[in-house]
Amino acid sequence: MNEVVVFPEWREKDLDGILGACLELIEDTTFPTVKRWRDAGGKVVGHFQVYFPEELADAAGLLPFKVRGASIDASQADSRFGSYLCSVVKTSLELALSERVHLDLFVTHPICDAARNLAAVWGRNVSYPCQILYLPQNAASPSAATYLRGEYDRLRRVLEGIAGAPVPNEALRRSITRFNENRALLRELYAIKRETPWQVAAHEAYVLTAVGGLVPREEHNALLRTVLPLLRSRAAHAQDRIRVVFEGGFCEQPPLDLIRSIGRSCYVVDDDFLIGMRWILDDVDPGKDPLAALAAAYLEGSGYSPVQHDPRKPKERMLLDRIDRSDARAAIVSSAKMCEPGLEEQVAYVQALDGARIPHFVTEFEENMTTFEQLEIQLETFVENLLFD
Amino acid sequence: MRLVAGIDVGSTYTKALLLREDRSIAAHALEPTGFRLAEIAETALRRALERAGLARDAVDYIVATGFGRHQVTFADVHVTDITAAARGATLLFPGTRTVLDVGGQTMKASRLAETAKVKAFRLNDKCAAGTGAFLEKTARYMGYSTEEIGPLVATSKEFPAISGVCAVFAESEVINHLSHGVAPADIMHGAIVSLVGRSVQLMKRVKMEPEFTLIGGILRFETMVRVAREALRADVNVPEGDLVQFVAALGAAQLGHRRLDQLAGGTPATATGRAEARTGVGPAEG
Numbered sequence: 046m047n048e049v050v051v052f053p054e055w056r057e058k059d060l061d062g063i064l065g066a067c068l069e070l071i072e073d074t075t076f077p078t079v080k081r082w083r084d085a086g087g088k089v090v091g092h093f094q095v096y097f098p099e100e101l102a103d104a105a106g107l108l109p110f111k112v113r114g115a116s117i118d119a120s121q122a123d124s125r126f127g128s129y130l131c132s133v134v135k136t137s138l139e140l141a142l143s144e145r146v147h148l149d150l151f152v153t154h155p156i157c158d159a160a161r162n163l164a165a166v167w168g169r170n171v172s173y174p175c176q177i178l179y180l181p182q183n184a185a186s187p188s189a190a191t192y193l194r195g196e197y198d199r200l201r202r203v204l205e206g207i208a209g210a211p212v213p214n215e216a217l218r219r220s221i222t223r224f225n226e227n228r229a230l231l232r233e234l235y236a237i238k239r240e241t242p243w244q245v246a247a248h249e250a251y252v253l254t255a256v257g258g259l260v261p262r263e264e265h266n267a268l269l270r271t272v273l274p275l276l277r278s279r280a281a282h283a284q285d286r287i288r289v290v291f292e293g294g295f296c297e298q299p300p301l302d303l304i305r306s307i308g309r310s311c312y313v314v315d316d317d318f319l320i321g322m323r324w325i326l327d328d329v330d331p332g333k334d335p336l337a338a339l340a341a342a343y344l345e346g347s348g349y350s351p352v353q354h355d356p357r358k359p360k361e362r363m364l365l366d367r368i369d370r371s372d373a374r375a376a377i378v379s380s381a382k383m384c385e386p387g388l389e390e391q392v393a394y395v396q397a398l399d400g401a402r403i404p405h406f407v408t409e410f411e412e413n414m415t416t417f418e419q420l421e422i423q424l425e426t427f428v429e430n431l432l433f434d
Numbered sequence: 435m436r437l438v439a440g441i442d443v444g445s446t447y448t449k450a451l452l453l454r455e456d457r458s459i460a461a462h463a464l465e466p467t468g469f470r471l472a473e474i475a476e477t478a479l480r481r482a483l484e485r486a487g488l489a490r491d492a493v494d495y496i497v498a499t500g501f502g503r504h505q506v507t508f509a510d511v512h513v514t515d516i517t518a519a520a521r522g523a524t525l526l527f528p529g530t531r532t533v534l535d536v537g538g539q540t541m542k543a544s545r546l547a548e549t550a551k552v553k554a555f556r557l558n559d560k561c562a563a564g565t566g567a568f569l570e571k572t573a574r575y576m577g578y579s580t581e582e583i584g585p586l587v588a589t590s591k592e593f594p595a596i597s598g599v600c601a602v603f604a605e606s607e608v609i610n611h612l613s614h615g616v617a618p619a620d621i622m623h624g625a626i627v628s629l630v631g632r633s634v635q636l637m638k639r640v641k642m643e644p645e646f647t648l649i650g651g652i653l654r655f656e657t658m659v660r661v662a663r664e665a666l667r668a669d670v671n672v673p674e675g676d677l678v679q680f681v682a683a684l685g686a687a688q689l690g691h692r693r694l695d696q697l698a699g700g701t702p703a704t705a706t707g708r709a710e711a712r713t714g715v716g717p718a719e720g
Contacts, residue, residue, distance in 0.1 A: 431691075
């Protein structure tokens with residue numbers, strides 16, 4: 046299946062053309078790349094936010110499709126979930142109910158009550174299997190790596206059933222190498238954000254990252270290999286803006302217009318948008334046991350988010366480190382509405398930022414919000430206070 | 435001597451003002467905004483530089499404000515027009531505590547602290563009610579241009595009540611008054627009284643405090659100032675001549691000098707930490 050090209054639109058274009066093609070793909074709620082993959086006879090694994098070991102699906106010859114909701118009306122899914130739940134579980138389910146995407150397997154995780162229940166609700170409405178990948182609840186436990194390797198092995202067997210073929214270790218090693226390159230390219234993209242943020246706007250970096258959840262990784266790698274040098278050589282005027290870190294985009298994603306609005310006032314030099322795609326921080330050495338290597342990387346060489354509980358990585362300290370590493374002056378601490386993990390962590394974040402005397406702007410968002418004027422003017426006022434007082 | 439440019443891309447006019455380090459104005463220029471915002475900002479800046487007899491590289495820092503500020507990609511920084519107007523008003527009238535800015539498409543009231551920081555602000559509704567557009571349309575219905583509003587209304591002795599300030603519904607009211615023989619000057623006067631009434635309501639919503647400083651193109655009309663003074667039952671500050679239209683640009687430039695002072699003093703933490711050479715174009719931020 047790897048020879049199928051599902052996203053040719055960016056090729057032979059200049060930088061603006063490439064960014065435009067990526068933007069169009071991200072905003073297309075008919076998911077044309079997934080459709081093209083299926084039309085070519087491929088099978089698709091939909092995996093809900095935040096982290097999923099996509100290498101396993103890739104090694105099985107399946108397309109890992111990042112299920113992260115969409116800017117759509119959850120008219121059918123609304124009847125399956127209460128109004129007190131976040132939007133992303135509803136719009137994600139709506140993708141299936143409205144048949145915008147057709148999957149062969151759906152996998153979610155027990156990252157919160159809503160996400161855990163999603164597999165059962167999803168499974169009652171579709172004919173294909175739905176699974177929960179039980180990532181370790183206590184990442185610091187001495188047994189966590191062994192447990193997680195076993196859970197990955199179980200997932201491998203499920204994927205072999207979908208693919209109709211075994212997933213040998215050699216195929217896993219090739220996929221890990223492919224994803225290592227992808228993570229390195231994303232690290233390079235984020236290095237541009239940190240070092241010369243005027244060369245890539247916040248929403249542009251977001252779009253370039255998000256494409257990876259919709260296309261095979263080798264296509265994403267080809268895209269990034271082309272774009273990154275173009276960004277580096279972009280003639281852009283450095284403005285006198287505050288450098289900020291955005292925290293709160295780990296699961297439900299802020300609307301692109303919100304990211305664009307923030308990018309008009311500040312340079313977003315680091316963030317946790319789509320953090321699952323950048324969860325593993327360094328190259329993974331597949332070694333003799335690729336599943337064990339992936340499990341170890343998840344536990345020992347990973348980022349942080351409110352949905353992973355690891356006492357070795359207190360989130361507030363990790364946020365302060367992120368601010369320090371990116372030489373940011375302030376933080377935007379956000380959360381999706383009704384997101385329990387996000388809102389809980391906000392309290393600790395704000396306390397830590399107060400303690401460290403780091404200016405911060407606290408806000409909430411919803412993936413379907415459409416007006417940003419008030420938020421933008423509040424943010425600009427925040428920035429002006431930092432710049433001029 | 436350091437020179438800062440403040441560029442106010444307003445909905446109707448774009449204003450550029452060059453401010454020296456001693457806070458004296460080197461030059462200013464005004465252009466109709468149109469729809470090519472970046473280009474018109476560049477044009478306005480170029481005109482101001484020509485008037486000052488200066489080259490582009492004489493400008494050390496550029497601050498953009500106004501509704502089209504984000505399109506000025508060659509600026510060093512963008513600030514809201516609320517903050518810019520507050521700084522401009524207090525530079526001209528240090529005792530200012532309330533600013534009313536009546537522009538072509540917007541009306542803004544803000545209450546300031548002694549430090550010139552904005553403590554509260556309100557904008558008009560999304561429609562052009564209570565803005566310069568209302569007066570312009572009223573004048574146009576009667577066959578007068580914007581520039582004729584001032585001399586026209588100066589001849590008025592009395593005025594009819596104009597019940598609403600909706601720029602669309604005003605036409606039927608104007609026609610009605612004209613058919614009853616009311617003089618155009620008096621109708622225009624009534625429109626101004628109506629507009630001022632709406633302005634005062636907005637100022638009350640920010641809990642206005644004296645001194646009051648009124649800015650924006652509409653304040654060029656002496657009748658507008660007189661009616662505002664009567665409605666507020668207080669004296670008002672109004673910048674002289676056409677400076678009344680340049681207050682936000684002036685404030686933007688003032689903020690630019692403040693920023694340069696900070697940078698010279700070692701205040702860190704923006705992307706560049708200094709005013710960079712102004713070449714190339716920035717990323718498309720919307």
